[in-house]
Structures are given as structure tokens and as C-alpha cells.
Amino acid sequence: MNAETSNKIRVAVVDDEELARQILREFLSSHPEIELVAECANGFEAVKAVAELKPDLVFLDIQMPKLDGFEVLELIGNDTAVVFVTAHDNFAIRAFEVHAVDYLMKPVAAGRFEAALKRAEERLEGKAPSNRPAAAELAAAARPPAQYLERIPVRDGARVSIIPVAKLDYAEAQDDYVALASDGKKHLKQQTIASLETALDPSRFMRIHRSYIVNLERVAKIEPYSKDSHVAVLTTGAQLPVSRAGYARLRTFLDR
Amino acid sequence: MHPIAAQFRRLLLYLVAWIPLAALLAFLLSMTHEVRPEEAVVLAIPLCLFYAVFCLSAWYPCRTTPIDGVSFEKLLMTHVGGALVAAGIWTFAAWVLAWILASSVNAFRGLNERLFPALPVILVTGILLYLLSVFFYYVLIALEASRAAEARVMQMSILAREAELKALKAQVNPHFLFNSLNSISALTSSDPAKAREMCILLGDFLRRTLGLGEKSAIPLEEEMSLIHAFLAVEQTRYGARLHMEEKIAKDALAVDVPPLLLQPLVENAISHGIANLVEGGWIRLNVGCENGSVSIVVENLFDPDAPARRRNGVGLANVRQRLMARYGNRATFEAKGEGDRFRVAITLPAGKSFEKEVAAQ
Numbered sequence: 001m002n003a004e005t006s007n008k009i010r011v012a013v014v015d016d017e018e019l020a021r022q023i024l025r026e027f028l029s030s031h032p033e034i035e036l037v038a039e040c041a042n043g044f045e046a047v048k049a050v051a052e053l054k055p056d057l058v059f060l061d062i063q064m065p066k067l068d069g070f071e072v073l074e075l076i077g078n079d080t081a082v083v084f085v086t087a088h089d090n091f092a093i094r095a096f097e098v099h100a101v102d103y104l105m106k107p108v109a110a111g112r113f114e115a116a117l118k119r120a121e122e123r124l125e126g127k128a129p130s131n132r133p134a135a136a137e138l139a140a141a142a143r144p145p146a147q148y149l150e151r152i153p154v155r156d157g158a159r160v161s162i163i164p165v166a167k168l169d170y171a172e173a174q175d176d177y178v179a180l181a182s183d184g185k186k187h188l189k190q191q192t193i194a195s196l197e198t199a200l201d202p203s204r205f206m207r208i209h210r211s212y213i214v215n216l217e218r219v220a221k222i223e224p225y226s227k228d229s230h231v232a233v234l235t236t237g238a239q240l241p242v243s244r245a246g247y248a249r250l251r252t253f254l255d256r
Numbered sequence: 257m258h259p260i261a262a263q264f265r266r267l268l269l270y271l272v273a274w275i276p277l278a279a280l281l282a283f284l285l286s287m288t289h290e291v292r293p294e295e296a297v298v299l300a301i302p303l304c305l306f307y308a309v310f311c312l313s314a315w316y317p318c319r320t321t322p323i324d325g326v327s328f329e330k331l332l333m334t335h336v337g338g339a340l341v342a343a344g345i346w347t348f349a350a351w352v353l354a355w356i357l358a359s360s361v362n363a364f365r366g367l368n369e370r371l372f373p374a375l376p377v378i379l380v381t382g383i384l385l386y387l388l389s390v391f392f393y394y395v396l397i398a399l400e401a402s403r404a405a406e407a408r409v410m411q412m413s414i415l416a417r418e419a420e421l422k423a424l425k426a427q428v429n430p431h432f433l434f435n436s437l438n439s440i441s442a443l444t445s446s447d448p449a450k451a452r453e454m455c456i457l458l459g460d461f462l463r464r465t466l467g468l469g470e471k472s473a474i475p476l477e478e479e480m481s482l483i484h485a486f487l488a489v490e491q492t493r494y495g496a497r498l499h500m501e502e503k504i505a506k507d508a509l510a511v512d513v514p515p516l517l518l519q520p521l522v523e524n525a526i527s528h529g530i531a532n533l534v535e536g537g538w539i540r541l542n543v544g545c546e547n548g549s550v551s552i553v554v555e556n557l558f559d560p561d562a563p564a565r566r567r568n569g570v571g572l573a574n575v576r577q578r579l580m581a582r583y584g585n586r587a588t589f590e591a592k593g594e595g596d597r598f599r600v601a602i603t604l605p606a607g608k609s610f611e612k613e614v615a616a617q
Contacts, residue, residue, distance in 0.1 A: 016531070016534075017435070017439065017493050017494070018495060019438070019439040019442040019443065019492070019493065020435075020438055020439070020442065022442045022446060023438065023441055023442035026442070026445055026446070041534065042534045044534075063531065065531070065532045065533055065534045065559065065562075066532075066534060066559075066562075087431045087434035087435045087438065088431060105434070106434045106435055106437070106438035107412075107434060107437040107438040107440075107441045108438060108441070151561070162561065164561070
């Protein structure tokens with residue numbers, strides 16, 4: 001990459017409708033400081049393109065096949081500025097909670113688009129240090145109330161997998177990450193176990209240890225381990241430590 | 257409508273603008289030293305008045321030959337040809353005028369002969385003036401086009417707001433409108449003809465739905481044409497991703513159905529089915545008519561892994577309620593997903609509509 005191109009703002013446009021991409025492309029084309037590096041028609045493509053091309057700014061539709069805009073944002077992390085573009089006005093608050101630069105409504109007005117681009121450029125110049133919470137934390141906080149996660153998108157490089165919560169056996173805290181055990185595989189995701197716990201339906205998942213959340217349907221039996229602690233044996237054969245508090249919680253659940 | 261000739265003020269301004277041109281022509285004629293200055297003036301004024309009116313006609317070839325719609329050769333041939341013809345006529349008129357003056361006024365005797373060496377000057381001036389007016393008309397056309405585009409955008413935003421209000425009444429999903437308007441907005445610059453077509457399709461659909469609010473039953477045929485208008489708009493948005501197949505029994509077309517009964521089902525199949533599929537998919541609509549009852553089946557592909565949280569079912573619940581309210585247990589409604597297919601099946605009594613039944617009692 002030469003010096004000239006590196007000064008440009010690298011932009012990706014994500015929308016499942018060709019015409020919706022086309023108008024953004026047209027608006028962007030009058031900006032010589034912008035380089036359009038990718039156009040994606042769905043969430044998977046978007047995550048892949050962002051992982052591989054590392055654009056500075058993404059114009060992101062919300063309702064798309066495979067992954068919606070929020071799930072994409074959750075997976076691409078904080079280094080990319082995001083402007084949502086949607087026909088729906090009811091996601092605006094959520095959008096700003098996940099630190100979106102702006103929220104454009106379709107049909108997109110040229111003036112409004114310019115304003116959003118200016119905001120994005122200002123944010124990029126300031127290049128906020130990534131001491132913001134992880135994107136997954138923000139997404140968890142911005143989830144509509146009284147609605148629990150039904151699926152968890154995880155990313156491994158440019159590959160995206162989706163774990164339906166029914167297939168999640170347990171989650172284990174590993175420093176800044178959680179390891180999600182599902183179908184005999186473990187997926188790493190940058191999120192704290194506490195925020196994952198609040199996102200999961202408490203009637204189906206339980207925090208049984210400082211580092212473990214278990215899918216209650218998978219618990220086969222609980223066995224004593226030492227004087228103070230127990231292990232939960234899952235139907236998959238996995239054994240998870242149960243803390244004293246966790247044991248008390250499990251007992252009240254099982255006794256019900 | 258001619259942009260200048262049709263408005264008196266513009267025409268006046270235009271003729272005033274020709275005064276310096278007349279002066280220039282008089283100057284050029286007197287430069288030949290054969291024509292005296294007063295003769296040059298007497299010739300130049302009526303000639304320029306004549307040519308000013310004549311050049312108004314340059315607008316017509318400009319209008320029929322849009323600058324970015326034809327090849328450069330054609331553009332050149334049209335206007336250079338026009339310029340040659342116009343300047344030729346003009347030069348001839350100059351000579352005729354000089355001959356009339358020479359033979360009727362003593363002071364101008366021999367003017368027609370003395371004008372002879374100046375005729376090439378008049379010809380060249382005529383060509384240049386004609387081409388200048390061609391240029392002028394193209395600028396005018398471009399200005400008009402940009403003004404019209406601005407007005408169109410403005411009109412569209414007003415349309416959008418009004419349509420939103422009425423659409424809510426008519427239960428049309430406003431997001432369908434916003435997305436369609438966004439598509440039209442994208443097309444206005446890339447493919448204006450397509451944009452216009454989509455405006456007309458959208459207008460057609462809205463007009464049909466708005467008119468239906470008061471009616472309690474319409475022939476299935478009318479509902480089908482409503483669905484076709486709706487699909488035509490959606491097709492522009494989704495392109496090849498949306499594939500519709502329909503099989504309608506002929507004798508079902510005349511059957512009365514509640515208005516907007518099927519359209520929400522098709523809309524549902526698109527927004528919760530096709531829209532969530534990367535490659536898109538099909539929607540199948542089957543309508544049969546047997547033993548006094550109509551059976552309607554809408555089937556579509558969908559992504560079973562897509563989260564179900566979206567307002568899925570509101571449209572369906574609405575259809576179900578309306579069916580039950582009108583027909584009670586004489587109608588059935590069933591909606592379920594199996595694998596990657598979603599299927600809605602309805603049966604309702606064929607024949608006379610509810611309204612007519614009540615009236616007959």
C-alpha cells in the first residue's frame with residue numbers, strides 16, 4: 001500500500017438490496033478522500049470483509065439475511081466506525097448504545113448522508129482509543145429488555161458461526177473471553193461471563209461457578225467433589241466445578 | 257413548449273440580446289469597404305430580427321437530440337447540417353433584401369452587387385450564430401432538467417409523508433414504502449426511466465390499496481392485480497432473489513374475498529422469508545375452487561435459523577382474525593413452518609360475499 005492510498009478513508013457498504021448499495025456508492029463517489037473497499041450483501045460477507053480488509057468505516061443495514069446489523073457490529077469489534085442505514089426508526093436508541101457514529105433513515109437524503117460522513121471522519125481523526133467496552137458487552141446492554149438471546153454469533157478470523165442457545169452446553173470464562181461449548185466444539189468470544197449471564201434466559205441457564213454457566217437441560221447429575229464443592233456431570237460427559245453458592249442455586253432449581 | 261417563444265418576457269429579452277449581434281453584423285459588413293456603414297445598418301437590423309426568430313427553431317433538433325443520448329457523429333451531423341441550411345437561407349435572404357433595397361431606394365443603388373463579396377461573411381456569421389443558439393439551448397435544457405430533478409425529489413418527499421399517513425390506515429407496511437422510495441431515489445440518477453416506472457408501480461399499488469378501505473369484498477381477480485402491483489415493486493428491490501409462482505383456478509377469479517386478505521400473506525412471505533435468504537427463493541401461490549369453497553395456499557422458502565423475534569405473525573394474526581370475524585367456522589386458517597418451508601393455508605366459502613348475503617336476508 002502506498003502513501004497516497006493509506007491517507008484515504010476505507011469504507012465498506014453493507015446492504016442486501018443492490019439499489020440501496022448503489023445510492024450509497026453514488027453519494028460516496030463525490031468524495032475523493034474515500035475509498036470504497038467492499039460491498040457486501042449479507043452479514044456473513046460483511047464480517048469476512050471487515051476481518052480481511054479492515055475498513056475504517058462501515059455503512060451497515062440492519063435487517064439482512066444471516067446476521068443482522070447488530071450482530072455484525074458485535075463481531076467486527078470496536079476498531080471500525082459504523083453508520084447504520086435502515087428504513088426502521090425503532091433501532092435508533094440501540095444503535096447509539098452500541099456507539100454507532102450515526103443512524104441514517106431510508107430513503108437516505110444526501111445532506112443527511114454528508115453529515116453522517118463528516119461525523120465519521122471526525123471520529124476517525126480523533127481515533128478514539130479502544131478502551132471502550134467490548135462490542136459484545138455493548139450489544140448485550142443494548143438488547144431490548146425482557147428478551148433473551150436466542151443465538152450467539154461467534155467469529156473465528158473471517159469465519160462466522162452461529163450457536164443457537166439450545167445447542168450451547170456450557171460457557172467457561174477465560175480471561176477476557178468466554179469459551180462456548182457446543183456440539184463437541186469450543187468457540188471463543190470476547191465477552192465477560194457476567195454479561196453473557198445477563199443475556200441468557202435464567203430459566204434455561206445458570207451460573208454455577210465464578211467461571212461457568214451451564215445449560216440446565218444438559219445437567220445429568222451432581223456429585224460431591226470435595227468437602228465444600230461439587231461437580232456437575234453433563235449429558236455430554238463434561239464435568240464442571242460447582243461452587244457453594246452455585247450448588248445452593250442448583251438445589252433450589254432442582255427441588256422446584 | 258418552446259422555452260423562449262412561449263413566454264413574452266423571455267422572448268423580449270432574447271430579442272434585446274440580439275441587438276449587439278446586429279451591431280456586430282453591421283460592423284462586419286462595413287469592414288468589406290464595399291458596403292457603406294448606413295447601408296450595413298439598414299441591412300443588419302431586419303436580417304438579425306429575421307435570424308433571431310429563425311434560430312428559435314434550433315430548439316427542436318436540440319430537444320429531439322439529447323446530448324448524452326446519441327452518438328457524437330449524429331450530434332455533429334444534426335447541428336452542423338442545421339447550421340448550414342439556416343445560414344444558407346439567411347445569406348439568401350440578405351441578398352434578396354439587398355436587391356429589393358437596391359431596386360427601390362435610390363441611395364442604395366447597386367447594393368446587391370456590392371454586397372456580393374460580403375456574402376461569405378454573412379454565411380459564416382450565420383453558421384456561428386446558429387451553433388451558438390444550439391449551445392444555448394443545450395445549456396437551457398440541462399438547467400431545466402436539474403430543476404425538474406430537484407422538484408421531483410421535493411415532490412417525492414411530500415408524497416412519502418402523505419403516503420405514510422394513508423398507508424398506516426390501509427395497513428400497508430410503511431417500511432415497504434421507505435425501502436421502495438430509497439430504491440427509487442437510487443434509480444433517479446442511474447436509470448431515470450426505471451425510477452419513473454417504479455414510481456408508477458408504487459402509485460398503482462397505493463391507489464389500489466387506498467381505494468379498498470371502504471369495500472368489504474372484492475373479486476379475487478382484483479386482489480390478484482393488487483398483489484401483482486405489489487410484487488412488481490418488490491421485484492425491483494429484490495431482483496432475482498424474488499421468484500413468484502402462481503397457479504390460480506379460473507373459476508376462482510370471480511369469487512369475492514375480503515380486500516387485502518392475500519396481500520399481507522405475500523408480504524409476509526417476502527419480509528420473513530425471501531428477505532432473510534442470501535440467494536432469495538420462491539413463493540408459491542395456489543388458489544383452487546372446489547365444492548363451493550376456495551382454498552388458498554401461500555408457500556415460501558425461509559431461513560429456519562433466522563431469529564423469530566421479528567414481528568412475525570402480526571400480519572398473519574390479522575388475516576386470521578378477519579377471516580374468523582367474517583366467516584366464523586366456515587373458514588379455516590393454518591400457518592406453519594416445516595424445514596425450510598413456510599406454508600399458510602386458508603379455506604373460505606366461495607360464492608356470494610358476506611355483504612350480499614346480509615342484503616339478501
